[in-house]
Amino acid sequence: MDSQMMQTLVVGIIVLFALAYVGRRAWRTVAAARGPKGGDGGGCGSDCGCGH
């Protein structure tokens, strides 16, 4: 396997991981909308500013 192929393979794996992460975040956002009112800050990720 030449260097170019190797790079493409590594890139493919990284992109798949990134896609999986984005998908997981999107799913968690949808799940938070379904969560109980008065519960914890499920809708707010660790980066939103409410301390969760």
Place this chain on the structure above:
Amino acid sequence: MDVAEAGAPAATHAPSPAHVRGGGVLHVALVGNPNTGKSTLFNALTGMRQRVGNYSGVTVERVEGRYRDAEGRSVAVLDLPGTYSLSASSPDEEIALGVLVGRAEGVDTPDVVVVVVDAQNLERNLFLASQVLELGIPAVIALNQVDAALAAGIRVDPVELTLELGAPVVATVATKGEGLDLLKQAVNRAAALPPASRQFELPAEAAAALAPVEACLVRGGFKPQAAGMEALRLLAVTTIGAHLSHVQGLAEVVERARAEVEAAGLTPRSLEAEARYGWIADVVERVSTRTHTGKKSFTERVDAVALHRVWGPLVFVLLMTLVFQSIFTWAEPMIGWVETLFSALGGAVGGVLPEGDLRSLVVDGVIAGVGSVLVFLPQITILFLFIGILEDTGYMARAAFIMDRFMRSVGLHGRSFIPLLSGYACAVPGVMSTRTIENPKDRLATIMVLPLMSCSARIPVYTLLIGAFIPSITVAGILNLRGITLLAMYLLGTLTALGMAAVFKKTLLKGRARPLIMELPPYRLPSVRSLALSVSHRASMFLRKAGTVILSLSIVLWALATYPKTRPAPGATPAVAQEQQLANSVLGRMGHAIEPAVRPLGYDWKIGVGIVASLAAREVFVSTMGTIYGVGSADETSGDLRAKLQRERDPRTGALAYTPLVAVGLMVFYVYAMMCMSTVAVVVRETGGGRTGVKWAAFQFAYMLALAYGAAFIVYRGGLLLGFG
């Protein structure tokens, strides 16, 4: 006043509550009026970094932390939202009551309750404290801010207060960590003490009328003592809380009790308040002394100006102008350093990695994408430093009063100010903090307009466009046009939020305005530690977002902008080949499909893609532009994103693609558009969840998008007509 415990000596050798319960963990709930230093005490006990502020309503949810006591046992501390009573008339009060009576889902009933009482406002604070004590749960009173009380000439005797309340009182100064060891000891012993009971008598007719209500509650699983407190409380409230929905026949017996109380010539709604406050007034008289100096305090002197009808709003505007001017003038050199750092990093990595897709991913995708957002860290840090100073000094509470006049004129409840203020940081906690608003229509109106307040995620978008297209011109000798533009964007969002609130309150959510009743805390010097914690917390959240969501989306967008690969046209220069590659990529094709929708606003396909990508988070607009210009640029180290945007030309006309008019229109679009899926999710949940929640969130998304599109169209087309193009 010394910081001392006045506990019952009999408890010294009592078995630990953890052993009594047998669970190994002691569950402690922290309750108190807003702005009593409850969150500061929570942080001091647990070593956590829960947000604190010198105004009420900072804690909007229950937050849990732990500490180990002197004997090594684990103590779980639950910080409940600040509440003035257990009347359960607003969602946050309901949360507190639900936890204390053991009816909150997923929360253990506390073994001990610590009631945080502000020594400066004993009379008001004892109302909640006495209600909690009557629930029969082991309780400790933390008499907090005794130093500030002493400075104000108020001296409270904790031993006398212990005798009056029948529960241990520990004097504390949470900000300095004073009294914490004694408080921990008192908590550990509290479960072995006999529970406190009601210390005042009700009129005989009222007591007789309430007896069937108490019996009904006991049949529903309440302890007799807690049933007494609940029965009295129920006389005054209009709705029976969710935590009592399981009690059979309660509504009927409460109704009968109300009728009997009225027949006896008493007022059911005010019976508890009159009886409790009457007793509290006597207690305060016996346990405290007040020295009147005759002089106006520092706070009173400052407030004479800060709350003045004319000077007050002027001071507010001056302070806000100073904040936004400083964001640009102070941050500019730091932004330059970060840009140079990322440019050098891109060059260094580009030099080390062999040419190929991996190098392009790292340099054009990750470094160009994430780096273009990270350069705005200094501005975000400076903004939160200012917000922290204004909060900690106590000025924010004054700002609430100044804004209250405007809030009422549009029909919003005064309590809406704090959630709207939180919206400047992030709409998600802002929406959650609307739980303090009792009236559902007022609450809904606040939620509907809250995302119009410019959150910190908009700062990278504003500052990228202002830095690239608004000249750094001095106005009126001291002001910079860039700072004025940023202030204008914040004002536009705020004024539109108030305008939309007026529309909602006159149409969908009709109702009269209610006045703001809010405590004005004394002015104090901001704590350096608290400021450092607050700013570092915000900065770390921004960095975490850059390292997770923005990084992942930059990688995905890079892949979309890179594949499928296009063979360059024969004789094409590297720059033209790159442009062709980008145009034929998946992202390019998607962008060209979007372009007709955004063309009327003066945007090209690249901005269109940036807008769509930023639905995940607004900062993603900046990283998307960074990635697009990273992939589409032949020169991998050719300066920052702002310079690339300034140089961009329309391939069809050869004219500059982005003008100051386009930039202003785009900023206005971002002021109004609801580009945040986390906010949509929390609005669904907080507006009732299910179909109702989805309907309100969809309505909000649609009206904000229409507002954004319409306003950006008017700015661009109007500007062209006026010759600003």
